[in-house]
Amino acid sequence: MADAVVRHVVTFGRVLREAGLEVGPGRLVDALAGLDRVDLTRRDDVYWTLRTTLVTRREELEPFDRAFSAWFLRAPVQPPVRGFAPPELGINLPQGATARTDAARLDKPDDREPTPVGWSAHELLRRKDFAAMTPEELAQARLLIKDIVAARPRRRSRRLRPHRNGRQLDLRRLARRSLARGGDPIERSFRRRLDVPRKLVVLCDISGSMEAYTRPLLLFLHAVVGSGRGVEAFAFGTRLTRLTPALATRDPEQALDAAASSVVDWASGTRIGTSLKAFNDLWGRRALTRGAVVVIVSDGWERESATLVAGEMARLQRAAYAVVWVNPLKGSPEYQPLAGGMRAALPFVDRFVSGHNLASLEELAVVLGGIERRHAA
């Protein structure tokens, strides 16, 4: 193959990497091998060959097309839509306290992890509303959130694994063990279906009215995402953003920063119905919801139509195993679900819990762990 083509493709690979595609040398080799077998004068064949060999997922199609027209067609290119830099992920605290930036925290050598407090203080902290916490208390809360072991709902796997008390004979082992016994199946081995974590989908409202609760709830989300496979986290405000990759890092602060940078509409208005619809259309259709426990964290203040919320909640509930709604406002004794979105959603909610303090997060973990029947209220 002509050197020029090789150089062209290699440079194009670099352009694609800059556009966010994962283009390894193996893929470039495939692309070159492919180009070797098609008519290079046909532009659409070249396009399809490069697309088939260099793209691995649907989300990459659009950046690929942009890069292709820029590189090969020399067409003027629109820069990718880039969101505003998100405002700092701090929390507006009452009593005028300012939240520190994470960078500042890291720079200060004396700023170690706060030391654990005694039980009574701990208990006070557990009951304190997140909105009323000082930055120090919040840092304490962070440690405790890590300890709230996310007791995930479980389901029976269809996969058989060796098990002492299993019901089904493990014939493979049986045959092997019978060898020494002249074919008599004396030592029997069994297999059975084991329990595995059920899929868990968390949709977290991060609009302005939820601001005081967003950070602790994201910490909770981070702990849940870290609890194993099959967890998907989304944030919504005016639109829906998938947070799972951002929350998948070890360090919660880093994870929160990553999450913050992927959410453009941090702390703006709420469009619950539209966001749920986006979720159902994009992810529900791909059966992400099917058989999953879906947790929605929101105060239910819908800016637009409550009818849309009801319709989308119905769709969600039909596919889900159970729907849990976490509303931090519910922590207040005089709370009544009067917000239009909340009222519309409630008929489709299996469990309605608060999430305003640590104690209620523990309660949430227990609720999640205890869901044993589909749509069990």
Next chain:
Amino acid sequence: MSVQTIDELEASLREASYLPDRGLATALYLAQRLEKPLLLEGEAGVGKTEAAKALARSLDARLIRLQCYEGLDVAHAVYEWNYSRQLLHIRAAQEGTVAEEELFGREFLISRPLLEAIESEGPVVLLIDEIDRADDEFEAFLLEVLSDFQITIPEIGTIRAVRKPAVVLTSNRTRELHDALKRRCLFHWIGHPTLEREIEIVRLRVPGVPERLAAQAAAFVQGLRGLDLAKPPGVAETIDWAQALAALGRQELDAAVVEETLGSVLKYHEDFELVRDRALVELVEQARARV
């Protein structure tokens, strides 16, 4: 039969009653020439599985299909030992002891789709359908098959493909596939066809359908896809529907017959209601005007 050019493959797929667009034809062609598996993704009903079947027909190859499901394991996908035969064999040997190698020889092995595809001497298209339904652990089993076209059985050793099968994987994206698996595959996203192509597909797949009816049905379904539906219909639905309409002896669409038969296009009750109450008459008019 081996394919020499994209045009050739396109033509032979057409003969097998499948109309790929240039992109899919290129992807299938490259998969053959580069001897790599092809991962097909796309909305339900755009013809992912059908593409593999048509490829088998056009290559004059045997189609071996592995339908994936949750809990699928090696014993169902790759191979299994014939235990009853093994036990009988030990019994039959009676006095003499049976060596382990004897018991785990080829004659006691039952081939499942993957092994069958690897061992086949004739041309084979291996369809691994809805891979996203299998547990992600299962993907690990596939890696060896897909990259080296070989299967390792601990008791026997490594079995290499006599001739490499053409492999097509389909996924509905209910979950993200593992990168290691994707890296071994070429990738193609099948979108909904253009109106002209969809009409052509309907006429090819529903022999004897009146020309106007085929065109109007395709235009109507294209209109439906423009609406905000929970489950937009795929080409498979258009074909089903055109079949139903043709069976009713229709020459053209009208609002009444659409309402009666809409159930074969829209599978969700909300979608059905939405279209019937708000869009039906208008869409029928548009479809009639377009052709």
